[in-house]
Amino acid sequence: MPMPVLPAPLADLMAALGKLPGIGPRTAERLALHLVQADPSFVRQLATTLTNARDRVQGCATCGALTELQPCALCQDDRRDATLVCVVERAVDVWLLDKAGTYRGRFHVLGGKLSPLNGIEPEDLRIAQLEQRLEREPLREVILALPTDVEGDATSHYLARRLAPRGLKITRLAHGLPAGSGLEFADDLTLSRALEGRQPIA
């Protein structure tokens, strides 16, 4: 019995969708089948939206956050504290921190973390750009808001060491218990970090 042949454009679409993060072969298949049977005007509009977004969104030349404007709105905002810069791993972290609402300084996206296991070295990150900003901008404190896994911690220490000669204040986010929860929800590593980072209470 001959195998049912998948039309080539459909197979191509599945292959393309399958390259997206979080999309396995099954989902790619379902999405592709949906798209080739959907209202043509919807699909055309989707295609335009896709290319538009890709063409118009770029990394901010200054901080690396995703933006349509150069420099981005966060870098242009005069009401933000220009003496503070918060260093994050990914562009999405900028939004997470900004959404939390309490931070009113500048941002800097590294675009990754040091990872010998994945071949990511200091030159692959936006560290030189950060140093240029420290020359140019009136920054006085660098806040490191990187992940606390092996690579994230190593990146924090690397930056702290590399920036130390500049005489800036360098801080990192506190490790500790999730706000509003009990001790039972913290794993051992978090608990021991929280204990190390304990603070006097008035």
Place this chain on the structure above:
Amino acid sequence: MHLTRLRLRSFRNYGRLEAEFGPGFHVLLGGNAQGKTNLLEAIYLLATLRSFRGVGGAQMVRHGDKGYFVGGQVLGQGAHAMRMYWSPSERRLSLDGQPVRKLTDYLGTLRAVVFCTEDLQLVKGPGTRRRRFLDLLLAQTDAGYLPLLQRYTRALRSRNLVLKARLVDEALLESFTRDVVGVGTQLTQLRRELVPRFSPLVRLAYRRIAHGAEELRVEYRPSVKQDFAVELAQARGRERTYRTTLVGPHRDELQLLLDDRPAVQYGSEGQKRTLAIALKTAQAEYVGGRHGTPPVLLIDDVMGELDARRRQGLLPLLERAHQASGQVFMTCTEVNWPEELGSRLQRWEVKAGTIEADRLVR
């Protein structure tokens, strides 16, 4: 704690297996190459996610099939359903129907200790074997150990890669050294605390099994003597030559001494075999003691290797597992069927990838 149900699909020589087990003593009988050890392997795999035969997933897939499935139900503190699927392109692991995100949530659901011919490598093999044994023992008794070990391993591998670069970036090296030292110090500390609690159990087990006059001692020889950071700094010159991390818990040794002489060099074959069994017996006792319930014992044909007198030494462990409503699975070929185990046995006939319960023996 005991396994109440085992399901296999395309695992080794089992196309399909559904079996239910009660607590107590199970003897798996059958000729060679019928699949007795494969059953123990499946149970151990479910407990530890590793094969005690030291093989990867591909070797456990039934010939000609795509992937294997192993599922089990455990009755311990509550009932739990464990399921795993492995194929070259896909791995799935679930506990009570939920995908497992952190291994620490899964491990510990079923605790098992295996006795097999590979155990001899604990005595004769390189230090890696004994370190892995220590790691397993700690992972089975301290929930915080595995995350530390995983973190150490990742930091160490990163650091070694930095050392392998043509031009070593000192700042980068230092960044990974911090975790290696910090987490490594905790690992050394946990191992240092474990060994004195564990070694008396090994000594007693050895004496019971061997009936010999020789005195066994188990000693922890950590790579780090006092201060990891200092000792690592002192090794920097040599590290430049060897391009790898030369100090740390990944170089620890667990020394086995018979009358103060290294067992690996001076022990007879019989002594080494007894020592391996003593280590496993002590593991079962220690893990059982820490949790208040004995682990499931998986015994692969070791009784056959021991003479009747040495076998007697192992019986108390088996008896205890029996009394504490633990569970023991033991493979035997008909020939070396151990008489002294008495009649309270569930006997299973294993034949060409099927198992069948015999009525209670004799």
